[in-house]
Amino acid sequence: MIExxxxxxxxQDRKRGAxxxxxxxxxxxxxxxxxxxxxxxxxxxxxxxxxxxxxxxxTAGTATVAGFDVAREPEKVRAHVGFLAASTALYGxxxxxxxxxxxxxxxxLAPAEIKARLRRIAAELDMDEFLDRRxxxxxxxxxxxxxxxxxxxxxxxxxxxxxxxxxLDVMTARAIVRFVRECRDRGKTVIYSTHxxxxxxxxxxTVGVIHGGRLCAEGTVAELRAKHGEQxxxxxxxxxxxxxxxx
Amino acid sequence: xxxxxxxxVYRKELKDSLRDRRxxxxxxxxxxxVIPLLTLGLGKVMATIVTRAQEEIPTIAILGGADSPxxxxxxxxxxxxxxxxxxxxxRRAISDKQLRAAVELPAGFEAGLRAGAAPAVHVYHYxxxxxxxxxxxxxxxxxxxxxxxxxxxxLAERGLAPTLARPxxxxxxxVAPPEKVGGNLFGGIVxxxxxxxxxxxxxxxxxxLTAGEKERGTMETLLCSPVAxxxxxxxxxxxxxxxxxxxxxxxxxSMGLTAAVGGTLLLSGGAGKAAAAAAGRTAAAxxxxxxxxxxxxxxxxxxxxxxVMFAAAAFTISLFAKSYKEAQSYLAPxxxxxxxxxxxxMLPGIDLNVRLALVPLLNVSLVCKEMLSGVWHWNxxxxxxxxxxxxxxxxxxxxxxxxxxxxxxxxx
Ligand SMILES: Nc1ncnc2c1ncn2[C@@H]1O[C@H](COP(=O)(O)OP(=O)(O)OP(=O)(O)O)[C@@H](O)[C@H]1O
Ligand SMILES: [Mg+2]
Numbered sequence: 001m002i003e004x005x006x007x008x009x010x011x012q013d014r015k016r017g018a019x020x021x022x023x024x025x026x027x028x029x030x031x032x033x034x035x036x037x038x039x040x041x042x043x044x045x046x047x048x049x050x051x052x053x054x055x056x057x058x059t060a061g062t063a064t065v066a067g068f069d070v071a072r073e074p075e076k077v078r079a080h081v082g083f084l085a086a087s088t089a090l091y092g093x094x095x096x097x098x099x100x101x102x103x104x105x106x107x108x109l110a111p112a113e114i115k116a117r118l119r120r121i122a123a124e125l126d127m128d129e130f131l132d133r134r135x136x137x138x139x140x141x142x143x144x145x146x147x148x149x150x151x152x153x154x155x156x157x158x159x160x161x162x163x164x165x166x167x168l169d170v171m172t173a174r175a176i177v178r179f180v181r182e183c184r185d186r187g188k189t190v191i192y193s194t195h196x197x198x199x200x201x202x203x204x205x206t207v208g209v210i211h212g213g214r215l216c217a218e219g220t221v222a223e224l225r226a227k228h229g230e231q232x233x234x235x236x237x238x239x240x241x242x243x244x245x246x247x
Numbered sequence: 248x249x250x251x252x253x254x255x256v257y258r259k260e261l262k263d264s265l266r267d268r269r270x271x272x273x274x275x276x277x278x279x280x281v282i283p284l285l286t287l288g289l290g291k292v293m294a295t296i297v298t299r300a301q302e303e304i305p306t307i308a309i310l311g312g313a314d315s316p317x318x319x320x321x322x323x324x325x326x327x328x329x330x331x332x333x334x335x336x337x338r339r340a341i342s343d344k345q346l347r348a349a350v351e352l353p354a355g356f357e358a359g360l361r362a363g364a365a366p367a368v369h370v371y372h373y374x375x376x377x378x379x380x381x382x383x384x385x386x387x388x389x390x391x392x393x394x395x396x397x398x399x400x401x402l403a404e405r406g407l408a409p410t411l412a413r414p415x416x417x418x419x420x421x422v423a424p425p426e427k428v429g430g431n432l433f434g435g436i437v438x439x440x441x442x443x444x445x446x447x448x449x450x451x452x453x454x455x456l457t458a459g460e461k462e463r464g465t466m467e468t469l470l471c472s473p474v475a476x477x478x479x480x481x482x483x484x485x486x487x488x489x490x491x492x493x494x495x496x497x498x499x500x501s502m503g504l505t506a507a508v509g510g511t512l513l514l515s516g517g518a519g520k521a522a523a524a525a526a527g528r529t530a531a532a533x534x535x536x537x538x539x540x541x542x543x544x545x546x547x548x549x550x551x552x553x554x555v556m557f558a559a560a561a562f563t564i565s566l567f568a569k570s571y572k573e574a575q576s577y578l579a580p581x582x583x584x585x586x587x588x589x590x591x592x593m594l595p596g597i598d599l600n601v602r603l604a605l606v607p608l609l610n611v612s613l614v615c616k617e618m619l620s621g622v623w624h625w626n627x628x629x630x631x632x633x634x635x636x637x638x639x640x641x642x643x644x645x646x647x648x649x650x651x652x653x654x655x656x657x658x659x
Contacts (some may be wrong), residue, residue, distance in 0.1 A: 106472035
């Protein structure tokens with residue numbers, strides 16, 4: 001469960017001054033559902049998700065993730081979150097096994113427990129063949145699988161994906177999409193940011209359109225289509241964003 | 248603070264760093280090789296140059312002296328001098344190293360000698376040039392001998408004892424045990440090397456564990472873990488400190504080995520004597536200058552807080568950078584800041600006082616020099632150790648603070 005209330009993040013930039021990267025955003029994401037954050041470049045998706053993963057501290061507003069407040073108990077929040085982004089890379093000089101084991105240990109799991117979980121996850125993701133090779137020799141697909149295993153090792157209740165298919169080929173992207181669905185089917189709360197309309201249509205139970213740091217529309221894909229009288233989601237998006245005016 | 252988390256982070260960083268060639272190079276390979284290369288390589292070259300210069304018979308020109316044929320002939324006969332005809336442009340010849348020195352016999356020199364007093368003789372040389380200095384010294388030795396012979400002759404003519412002009416003799420004897428001589432000879436350079444290697448040993452792990460991680464995108468991955476930021480910094484910091492201490496340990500180990508192995512090598516080559524002579528000391532023949540092991544232990548203790556300070560400072564500075572390259576461009580100038588006080592500490596004539604005892608690095612390099620030559624100023628030692636610990640704690644505190652600042656960790 002994720003509950004976000006009036007979440008705001010203001011960056012102080014030397015050149016651009018105060019940037020309201022996230023501006024009074026409120027929403028709820030429920031277990032067993034995928035909440036999609038749809039927005040253009042610079043809309044504030046990454047910042048919102050980093051706030052939820054407690055990598056950044058909010059300037060104002062609150063959010064609770066898996067029942068913990070992001071500002072007051074960031075460590076507990078992180079213990080219940082799996083965060084996967086284009087910017088969360090692997091340690092190139094470690095093997096996949098070492099990488100995953102390290103994150104298991106960082107999550108406070110006992111070695112035997114890590115071993116058991118790793119065996120299960122590796123079998124699920126078909127990783128056995130490259131488990132003991134160094135990550136810097138991996139193909140993008142292998143890297144993605146290892147990253148997924150890293151986010152899953154502590155079996156978090158909440159999964160946060162920030163444009164996880166960015167730069168991936170069709171097959172690898174499909175594997176990710178399948179994996180995100182599986183997370184939902186296992187009852188996890190999933191939040192998924194993207195700017196790709198087709199992914200939203202395929203995946204998301206609820207969509208929040210974010211633009212200029214503000215959440216300017218929310219609903220199921222069908223609801224948004226009906227409300228704006230357009231079948232093509234891209235047209236819907238342009239209408240919503242256009243109504244807000246460009247920042 | 249959770250020690251088991253800190254250890255987890257530390258062990259991972261250690262494993263990771265041991266697989267990084269750049270870190271291995273700066274923390275293990277270079278510190279191990281620097282002393283053998285310096286002493287066996289450079290030391291040997293130095294010794295060879297000095298020995299060769301000393302063995303060379305200097306080329307000397309006589310200026311004037313037409314009416315002093317006796318002295319001129321004696322100069323030509325002198326075995327340690329090679330007299331050549333004076334070129335017209337003898338000053339240039341000395342600058343160009345074709346001549347080592349020139350001796351000017353003034354008009355009427357011999358006649359003056361016979362009569363009682365002769366005009367002054369001038370020796371021309373190129374100051375600071377080793378071989379020219381040695382040439383001038385050889386000429387001066389000849390002139391001193393000539394003067395003493397003249398005195399002896401005059402005394403004999405008058406039936407007086409030679410002791411009239413030389414009532415007593417004196418000789419210089421060394422009382423410093425060989426390791427103290429070593430302390431002075433190497434005392435300056437050893438702390439200097441330790442301090443520099445301590446820093447360069449911290450530098451690469453520091454860059455790799457901060458800016459390197461940001462650049463490769465693993466920092467954000469790591470920050471996603473539930474481990475408290477403090478534990479992450481301390482685990483990483485311990486690794487950087489390990490790099491610094493490893494560099495120091497390798498340096499000292501190889502120094503000990505070089506002294507044990509190379510000492511005998513140097514002696515058998517006769518270069519040890521030459522090196523001592525080059526430093527202007529009359530070391531007892533065969534006594535290899537040794538470093539006081541107790542002094543070395545003292546140096547280690549004093550350098551420990553410095554290593555902590557370096558590790559924390561290098562960590563903090565490279566934390567600001569977004570990439571390895573950027574971190575390098577911050578830390579390279581830092582190297583100069585580190586070297587400066589160490590070099591100043593190596594200069595002779597700068598002695599410890601209370602104010603200098605509070606200057607970071609300079610204080611340590613000064614007190615190390617003293618310890619290595621067997622001098623223990625306990626008050627200064629306590630003051631310096633205490634202040635170094637304070638600086639170290641400050642730097643570490645800053646590192647922890649910076650790691651918690653999101654504008655440092657997520658700089659754009
Ligand atoms: N650390 C930071 N310091 C200053 N400004 C920042 C920082 N991080 C993000 N911003 C700014 O905040 C705004 C929102 O950025 P954000 O990365 O959240 O957008 P996004 O929706 O993820 O975009 P993209 O599709 O490009 O990933 C942008 O204007 C960005 O420049
Ligand atoms: Mg983004």
